[in-house]
Amino acid sequence: MAKPRSAPRLADVAARAGVSIATASRSLAGREGVSEAVAAHVREIALQLGYVANVHARTLAGGATSTVGLIVHEIGDPYFAEIASGVIEVAAQRGLTVQICHSARDPRTELHQIRTLIAHRTDAIIVAGSGYTEPALQAESNAVLQAFQDGGGRVAVIGRHFLAADAVRPDNEAAGRAVTAHLLELGHRRIGVIAGPAVLTTVADRLAGVAAALADRGLSLADVPVLHTDFTRNGGHAGAEKLLAEHPDLTALIALNDVMAIGVLSVLRAHGIAVPQQMSVAGVDDVAVAADLAPSLTTVRLPMTEMGELALTMALKPPSARKRRKTTGHELVVRDSTGPAPTPAP
Structure with missing residues (x-):
């Protein structure tokens, strides 16, 4: 032999x-x-x-100094803060240390951080946040992570990625569909969408949900203005300014995450546009602050803390022959920022 x-x-x-x-x-x-x-x-x-720095085959459960690496897109985004809290909670229960890295939605930065975590003898790596619609953008990361797993490391991702790893997948398409259907049921037809970069799978999936809800009413995504901007509060702010200037007849705005919706609300307040009497606003995620805004934000709740917990729990399990896939639930949370479409002036 x-x-x-x-x-x-x-x-x-x-x-x-x-x-x-x-x-x-x-x-x-x-x-x-x-x-x-x-x-x-x-x-x-x-x-x-196929070399991985400091290749080691010891399991997470057995190492007293085990470290988990968590890579997030934006460390200041409440979405990722809540995911991190879930990872940290499970890590604390297992006596593990968590090292958090910030990639700023840059695949080259993400790759560098993966390499650095491996070089520092990290036992498991969790990549949290959207993947990229072009597989080539993560091809090198995929190869490095595969070699890491071949050497005994463990990997899990949160979101839809072209990475060979166990995955927790948020209900992004269902979330986009739910929030759009809610506005349509309120009578809104002149709806604008403020989206993040088109290269992100999260944006593509949430937009697919928006399109599906519109199709249910005989409409098309081509019937509504969609603006791609940064997936941040400032991106939402800039997007709202642009849509209001170019489409003054809009009665509702969907931001594809809550931090963008916060930027939208800021613009409407500055312009003296009453929410929801003149303009309804909705987001996606249900970050903790959404309920405390004025007006409180209608959004779709994704179980972010549970997503972090599940991702690390999956990473702690022995590898399986087939990569595991877990899909989350979602819940439409109706608050004060949405209301019936205003009646057109005679």
């Missing part, structure tokens, strides 16, 4: 790349003292060989 092939070592990477072991180590850890060209070459060789 042939002997199983041993895992590639740092020395193998250094030899293949034609550099010293010290240079190879600095390149893979992202430390200073190595040019970007050399570091990129070393990373490519490591990827070809």
Whole structure:
């Protein structure tokens, strides 16, 4: 019987790349003292060989110093704060430490953080937030994470990703459908949508839900203005200003996340537009502050804390032959920011 092939070592990477072991180590850890060209070459060789820094096969349950890496898109976004709280709660119960990283929705930054977490002997990595509609944007991250798992590491993702990992998938399409159907039932037909970047799968899925609700009423997404902007409070603010200027007949605005909706409400307040008497506003997520806004925000509740808990729980389990997929529920929460469509002036 042939002997199983041993895992590639740092020395193998250094030899293949034609550099010293010290240079190879600095390149893979992202430390200073190595040019970007050399570091990129070393990373490519490591990827070809299937090398993962500090490969270890110990399980999470057995290591007293085990660390979980959590990569989020925006550390200041309440959506990710609530996910992080769920991860931290489960980690505390298991005696694990959580290291949180911020990718700013940049796939290259995300890849760098994945490599850094692996180099720091992280036992499990959770990537929280949207994937990208183009698989190529995460192809290298996928290869690195696969090698990490082959070496004994564990991975789980939150959102729809093109990554070979266990996944917790929010009901994004159902959420977009629910919030749109709510406004249609209130009589709104002149509805504007403020969306995040089209490259994010979360945006694509929520927009698909909006389109489905419109289709149920014989309408089309082409019948409503959709503005793609940053998935942030400032993005919602800028988007609302633009839609109000270009479409003054709108009676409702859907923001595809709550922090954007907060920016929308700020613009309407500044323009003296009464909510919901003149304009209804709705979001998605139901972050903790949504109920405390004035007016309180109609939104779709996603179980963000539970999503974080579930993701880490999945990562702590032994790997399965097929990647696990868990879909969350959702709940329409009607508050003060939506009301019947205003009657057109005679």
